[in-house]
Amino acid sequence: GENVEQHPSTLSVQEGDSAVIKCTYSDSASNYFPWYKQELGKGPQLIIDIRSNVGEKKDQRIAVTLNKTAKHFSLHITETQPEDSAVYFCAASAGGGADGLTFGKGTHLIIQP
Amino acid sequence: DGGITQSPKYLFRKEGQNVTLSCEQNLNHDAMYWYRQDPGQGLRLIYYSQIVNDFQKGDIAEGYSVSREKKESFPLTVTSAQKNPTAFYLCASSQQPTNTGELFFGEGSRLTVL
Numbered sequence: 001g002e003n004v005e006q007h008p009s010t011l012s013v014q015e016g017d018s019a020v021i022k023c024t025y026s027d028s029a030s031n032y033f034p035w036y037k038q039e040l041g042k043g044p045q046l047i048i049d050i051r052s053n054v055g056e057k058k059d060q061r062i063a064v065t066l067n068k069t070a071k072h073f074s075l076h077i078t079e080t081q082p083e084d085s086a087v088y089f090c091a092a093s094a095g096g097g098a099d100g101l102t103f104g105k106g107t108h109l110i111i112q113p
Numbered sequence: 114d115g116g117i118t119q120s121p122k123y124l125f126r127k128e129g130q131n132v133t134l135s136c137e138q139n140l141n142h143d144a145m146y147w148y149r150q151d152p153g154q155g156l157r158l159i160y161y162s163q164i165v166n167d168f169q170k171g172d173i174a175e176g177y178s179v180s181r182e183k184k185e186s187f188p189l190t191v192t193s194a195q196k197n198p199t200a201f202y203l204c205a206s207s208q209q210p211t212n213t214g215e216l217f218f219g220e221g222s223r224l225t226v227l
Contacts (some may be wrong), residue, residue: 001172004155006155009153032214034214034215034216036216041220041221042220042221043117043203043205043218043219043220043221044156044203044216044218045218046215046216049214049215089155089156093214100146100158100161100171101156101158101214101216102158102172103148103155103156103157104155105153105154105155106153106155
């Protein structure tokens, strides 16, 4: 089955700086890579996703890059703000997400004022 | 408002008792999922259902059971056979067939076994 590794487990950055979270996956058949944000005591929410036919996708301050050859993808957050503090999960799926996602272990992002 | 409702939010049970966690959605989604979340472990798939009256085991199904008698409902029973039931349980749904793959999560149920 699919295995997703996520690093770092904790990331602390100064407000206004950029944050980068990296994930690797094992199943070359995986073709859908979403990122979820989880605030304390709540369920995760999708913030951005990318499919294997695209190398990069951007939405305002967040972007995701995908390197299919190396089987890794990354989340980039620029101009970080206090409300970006949360736990972020990467995930991968070979079925376009329909059969359930395999998640990384999460990154706790802390934005220092 | 459309969404997923999980209940109860907090649940305490004695060891050896079965407990059932409720998950209801009014998004008209075909697919529903149960994930377990432990500190530092991410989310692990317990069971999923792509259509009414059908469901499949996920990666950690042992000690759990589900039913899908109605499109809106996907309850999870944590049985006494589950060795480590204390965890945060998340229910999710997605449109099927999907062109986004987005999972919509409920707010979770925290189960503590004493």
